[in-house]
Amino acid sequence: MHVLITGAAGFLGQRLTAALLDRGELNGRALTRLTLVDQIAPVPPAHDDITLDCRAMDITRAGALDSLLGERPEVIYHLAAVVSAAAEADLDLGMAVNFDATRALLEGCRAAGLAETRLVMASSVAVYGGELPTVLDDMTALTPQSSYGAQKAMCELLINDYSRRGLVDGCVLRLPTIVVRPGRPNAAASSFASSILREPLNGEAAVCPVPTDLELFVMSPGRVIEALLHAATLPSDSLAPYRSVMLPGLTVSVAAMLEVLREVGGEEALARVSHEPDPRIEAIVTSWPARFETQRAERLGFVGDRDFHEIVRTFVAEREAS
Structure with a gap:
């Protein structure tokens, strides 16, 4: 083939x-x-x-x-x-x-x-x-x-x-929205969704440009x-x-993402995230919906993540294995 x-x-x-x-x-x-x-x-x-x-x-x-x-x-x-x-x-x-x-x-x-x-x-x-x-x-x-x-x-x-x-x-x-992407931030408006997890878990500072009550649909x-x-x-x-x-993603708020960051990386990881509103980014990502019925995808055999903890744990395991 x-x-x-x-x-x-x-x-x-x-x-x-x-x-x-x-x-x-x-x-x-x-x-x-x-x-x-x-x-x-x-x-x-x-x-x-x-x-x-x-x-x-x-x-x-x-x-x-x-x-x-x-x-x-x-x-x-x-x-x-x-x-x-x-x-x-x-x-x-x-x-x-x-x-x-x-x-x-x-x-x-x-x-x-x-x-x-x-x-x-x-x-x-x-x-x-x-x-x-x-x-x-x-x-x-x-x-x-x-x-x-x-x-x-x-x-x-x-x-x-x-x-x-x-x-x-x-x-x-x-x-x-794909989370957690390895590497460095890119020009995607959703890039922060990985940065606020990846960078703090790597011991680096990160900026959250959106309100923490914002919900995202992630995978x-x-x-x-x-x-x-x-x-x-x-x-x-x-x-x-x-x-x-x-595809069958998960609906998760930025606040819930940061709570998982705290649970996995500790208070010091959470403290590395600063909150600096960016109206340009916020205008784009708040226009995206966060809740979907994905029964058709599931009938076709597509599989989603169990929960957000699994997503972050998998990222940490892959980082440690690399």
Whole structure:
């Protein structure tokens, strides 16, 4: 099996690559080739049984992916994106990467005749916003309140339509806020949700830019990777007629997150978090809903985290093992 990953040098792309190499198969078939694309060439570990094709590529360039699509990958993970705050700050960049490149990818699949290729795209809770019901589900109307959310929503609709037409076999995963991300903060508006845990547990200071009564819908990195792998295995008829799935996250307030930080890291860890309101960040993240009914995702076999303690304990265990 040939798998193509865009955004392969990013956080999720690296984790997904490692998981695929570790498994050596997908959907019961041996993985023979893994093509990794990003602005800088990804550098995964060598593997004896799987051909690794790592390319530096600007996917916003016309026809950039056409030669790779001509090699007929059987699964495409489309993870390349400009994150929320960056897309809000630069409309042209967000449109080029998040929307135009996705449309070009779909047109490339159409031209190459990849009707049976499973295209898995990472979307976001940012496709929702504004006046919403208390609890949302997959069929709640998309009303994004940010450019990032609008770009992801447009991509979702396109993938659904191209799948309806039989031009590609799409599956869109709406990702909760991913916590706890390792590494350093990025330009995502939700970056603080990891920082207020990761940095204090690493002995560093962190800033909380939002009110502590704010609720977030969250999921651990490990569960997100499991979901991406699982999405490639789902029968097409189980996804139709609507190809977008909200993953089963946890609803947790910032205050509850900080309480878990105190329980795991002690009072000294909690004391490393300062509270400095940032209206720009708050305006974006408070537009995101925090409560979802995810029975459809669970029926499809997606699995969420048991509780927030499990998320933080897993992060600590992985940090100590690295």
